Amino acid sequence: MTAGVLSPRARPRLGFLGVGWIGRNRLEAVARSGQAELVAVSDPAEVAARAAAEAAGGCAVLPDLDALLEAGLDGLVVATPSAAHAEQAIRALRRGVAVFCQKPLARDAAEAARVVAAAREADRLLGVDLSYRFVRGVPELRRLVQAGELGRIYAVELAFHNAYGPDKPWFYDARLSGGGCVMDLAIHLVDLALWTLGFPAVRHVESRLFAGGAPARGRSGPVEDYAAATLTLDGGAAVRLACSWKLPAGQDCVIEAAFYGTGGGAALRNVGGSFFDFTVDRFRGTARERLAGPPDAWGGRAAVGWAAALAEGARFDPAVEGVVAVHEALDRIYGA
Structure with missing residues (x-):
């Protein structure tokens, strides 16, 4: 199932992939904001997944990303280990699902550029949880x-x-x-x-x-x-x-x-x-x-802002390309 185009001010249907400490914190912030409908969560830790689903008002607990992408989502919040971020984000974007990803977006600039390119090609909103901007x-x-x-x-x-x-x-x-x-x-x-x-x-x-x-x-x-x-x-x-x-x-x-x-x-x-x-x-x-x-x-402000923009019908925002520049700088710190 491919997500449809969200009408402005419709509450976006969100899924959460990874609900450890950070993922759960962002889930609760979005839930409190009322900006979105929390549809489903997925996490290998069953206890964490069920606790997060309860905190989200009793949403579904699904086994994996594949199941989330079949749930008719408008947006996906990714809070998994870093090695999986780029692949998971790209898979969601190519299915027409907007993505809000925990930092780092990827392990290096080349991976980050591929995620941004997927968001641009799909014309879907991509956000990265660089949360200190929101203090x-x-x-x-x-x-x-x-x-x-x-x-x-x-x-x-x-x-x-x-x-x-x-x-x-x-x-x-x-x-x-x-x-x-x-x-x-x-x-x-x-x-x-x-x-x-x-x-x-x-x-x-x-x-x-x-x-x-x-x-x-x-x-x-x-x-x-x-x-x-x-x-x-x-x-x-x-x-x-x-x-x-x-x-x-x-x-x-x-x-x-x-x-x-x-x-x-x-x-x-x-x-x-x-x-x-x-x-x-x-x-x-x-x-x-x-x-x-x-x-x-301030912790969940970036996620709430992304959900609010999604509710307004926001599509790809070229400002996210700055994240690639950040990864390029980090690559140079490692390679200098």
Whole structure:
């Protein structure tokens, strides 16, 4: 069965493939929003699937992607292990089903480009859960940069240190994950930097990767648990990036994206080691202006926005092509 064309403001019929912690969180956010009809879920873990179906109001539990694609869906939310994202997204798009995919969209830029091409050819809405764009205050930070209110941006500082690291074995196999902490964490901040700056070309990349304190060899061998990189952008801006798993940082995590220009600065920073609480501030010399702070339930905002756009009849959005540029930058970090 191939999905039909959705009429504007009809509630889209959604399926959820993968309902672990992230998938369940996005499912509950969409359910609360009322933007869509939740039709079915699928997950190899039967207990998780049935709990998610109950949270969705008693929707169907189906065995696999094939069954979901026969359920008359308008959209599919993909939250499975990374190695499966590209293939699953492409299969859905070719059936005329819009897709919202957990990051990373793919394991490298070539895979990501194939997914975007499938969405373009099918003229279906493709979204990627690059959720830090949706933290309250971040759209205003981007507006300040885009409007030139911070002057010419010449430096960006990005950091994401997770004191724990993933608890699933597949994260540590580059064939399944695409890489280590760069793919898991830095993807968010590289996206945030390029998206905020309007996706300038990346002219040069220097990087060093480590696994257990020893130099790591890109995507071959053990995946990296620490990375430091500098990206030089078109126009001369320098982006300095550091990310890690299991770093003894003295708190649960450190997350920062700071933009410095000839007319001032602005930054997103986490509060007290929190994974969820953030401030966004604007800087003028030694003075700061708070643009936003906690509490802020931002986690499911990207999924809800995608569902709302789908309800409005949105088709392929060329803005998603920026995700390929992000993957190209990550590929260069691994290959530099």
